[in-house]
Amino acid sequence: MTKNSLSLFSLLHFAFLTICMMEISFAQNFDDSEIKHIDHPDWFIESPFLDLSEDLNKATSNGKKGLMIFFTTEGCSYCDLFIRLSLRDPEVATIVQKNFDSIGLEIFDDIEMTTPEGILTSVKQFAKKEGVEFSPTLLFYGKNGKRILRLIGYQSPERFKSIIGYLADDHYQSESLTIYLSRQKDLKQNKDDLNNAALINDPLFEQPPYALDRSHFPAYQPLLVIFEKTSCSECINFHTSVLALPDVRETLKQFEIVQLSAEDDKTPILAPDGQQITPAHWYKQTSLSRVPALLFFDKRGNEVLKTDALVLHQRMINSLNYVLEQAYKKDWTYQQFARSKAIERFQSKQ
Numbered sequence: 001m002t003k004n005s006l007s008l009f010s011l012l013h014f015a016f017l018t019i020c021m022m023e024i025s026f027a028q029n030f031d032d033s034e035i036k037h038i039d040h041p042d043w044f045i046e047s048p049f050l051d052l053s054e055d056l057n058k059a060t061s062n063g064k065k066g067l068m069i070f071f072t073t074e075g076c077s078y079c080d081l082f083i084r085l086s087l088r089d090p091e092v093a094t095i096v097q098k099n100f101d102s103i104g105l106e107i108f109d110d111i112e113m114t115t116p117e118g119i120l121t122s123v124k125q126f127a128k129k130e131g132v133e134f135s136p137t138l139l140f141y142g143k144n145g146k147r148i149l150r151l152i153g154y155q156s157p158e159r160f161k162s163i164i165g166y167l168a169d170d171h172y173q174s175e176s177l178t179i180y181l182s183r184q185k186d187l188k189q190n191k192d193d194l195n196n197a198a199l200i201n202d203p204l205f206e207q208p209p210y211a212l213d214r215s216h217f218p219a220y221q222p223l224l225v226i227f228e229k230t231s232c233s234e235c236i237n238f239h240t241s242v243l244a245l246p247d248v249r250e251t252l253k254q255f256e257i258v259q260l261s262a263e264d265d266k267t268p269i270l271a272p273d274g275q276q277i278t279p280a281h282w283y284k285q286t287s288l289s290r291v292p293a294l295l296f297f298d299k300r301g302n303e304v305l306k307t308d309a310l311v312l313h314q315r316m317i318n319s320l321n322y323v324l325e326q327a328y329k330k331d332w333t334y335q336q337f338a339r340s341k342a343i344e345r346f347q348s349k350q
Contacts, residue, residue, distance in 0.1 A: 033314040035342060036080035038072045040104035041087050047103050050113035050123070053145060059101040060143055065168060067116060068100040069139040071132045073107045073335060075342055078154045078310060079136040089157045092164075099168045100140065107132055107335055116145035133334050134309050140167055148172050153309020177289045199228050200239045204252055205259045208267065212258065214301030215274040222304075222323050223272060223297040224255045227262045227283050234310075238292045242316050251320045262291055272301030296323045304328045 047055050056067045070087075072079035086092050096102060105113075109123035121129075130139055131150060138151040149167060159181070166172060166180045205226075212223060228235040242248055260269070260279035269277050277285075286293065286306060293308040296319065304323055311319065318338045322328070327337040 030077075030081060030312060032077045032312040033345070034077045035075040035346060036077050038074055038076065038079050038104075039083070040070065040072075041083060041093065041102075043093055043097055044070070044102045044104050050111065052103070052116045052141075053114050053118040055101060055103065056116045056141055056143075056145060062101075064101060065099045066101075066140060066142040066148070068096065068102040069141070070102060070104045071107050071127055071135060071137045071139070072104060073135045073339060075339070076135045078134075078315070082136050082154045086155055086157045086160050092157050092160055095161060095164050095168075099164060107135055107137075108339070116141040116147075118145065128333065133305070134307055135335055149177065152307060176287075178284075181289065199230060199259060199261055200235065202239070202243060202259070204243070204249065204257050206256060210258055210260075210267075211270045212256075212272050212301075213270045213274045214272045214297070214299065218299040219256060219301075220299070221254060221256045222299055223301070224252070224257045224320075224323075225295040225297070226257065226259045227279070227286075227288070227291050227293040227295070228259060229262050229291050232291055234290070235292050238311070242312055245313055248313065248316055248320075251317065251324070254324055255320070262293070272297045272303075274301075294319065298323070298326070298328075305334055307334075 045055070052067060052069070059065075059067055087096070105123050105127070107124070107127045111123055112120065113123050113126060114120055115126055127137075130147065132139075134152050136153065138149075139147055140149040140151070142148045149163075149172060151163065155163065162181055162184050163177065165184075166177055171180050212225075214223070228238075243252075260267075260282070262283040263280055265278050265280040267279060269279060269282060271277050271282060283293065286295065288306070288308040290308045292311075294306065294311060295303060296305040298304050305319060305328070307319070309315075315338070318341055319334065321341070322332075322334055322337045325337075
């Protein structure tokens with residue numbers, strides 16, 4: 001390696017570490033157990049009759065790509081964070097308004113509405129049909145009422161701008177969001193460093209070989225699969241700000257936990273459904289776009305919850321207990337369960 005390449009690598013490495021420290025500081029200063037009132041940005045459009053098919057026609061007639069539907073729930077700290085840091089960022093607001101008309105909806109609202117495809121339903125049923133499991137969730141619709149992207153969880157301003165670019169320039173028609181975002185990274189890591197890097201280990205994690213097949217006989221514990229990548233600041237956050245917490249670690253003892261690299265296309269895995277696969281291929285099948293990504297399975301290997309959204313302390317505890325208490329058997333979504341726990345916490349403080 002030449003002196004110049006070493007110098008360049010040092011600069012990139014320093015920049016990466018700086019980003020890591022900023023992300024870790026952010027995670028430590030954000031309390032996801034706080035109950036927040038949700039106020040949508042004033043540039044969101046009013047839809048008095050909630051006829052999204054008409055709203056979509058107006059948007060496309062005005063030369064826009066379509067509609068952005070922003071699903072929140074009252075009290076959601078992640079929704080509040082997204083609105084404050086991203087949607088109220090002037091640059092973000094400008095590029096969203098240029099390409100989409102935006103409407104805010106409450107996940108648990110029983111009010112009647114018309115979907116972008118022209119179907120009469122309730123907001124609550126529409127949310128359920130569209131797989132709105134976590135708040136916030138954003139749904140983007142193009143011509144003919146077809147959904148072109150579902151986006152789950154808090155998005156930083158920079159990441160969200162890239163995602164709007166992905167939609168505005170029609171990249172969604174030819175490549176996945178994961179591939180597009182990987183090409184948009186401004187900081188290119190040294191290839192040799194990437195190859196030599198390792199995931200952060202933890203004594204809680206099972207060691208290979210990974211025989212996770214539960215299709216023939218049930219396991220003793222539910223399963224948590226964590227997909228990560230090397231040199232990943234969000235993964236560092238997850239280890240230092242979530243997995244290190246005593247109550248999280250205590251609850252995790254009730255799970256079988258496997259950590260996999262989303263970049264590993266060589267290690268053989270026997271998945272919960274009995275499929276033989278590599279971690280990279282399995283991650284690709286999930287249609288998730290970032291890491292860390294969490295997949296939860298019951299004792300029989302049925303997937304009951306998955307997310308690549310920002311998960312901090314309270315959301316992690318809720319996710320674990322959603323699985324342990326088998327709330328999915330009540331046909332509850334994660335967000336219904338989380339709301340019930342928030343109400344319990346609020347009442348306990350009265």
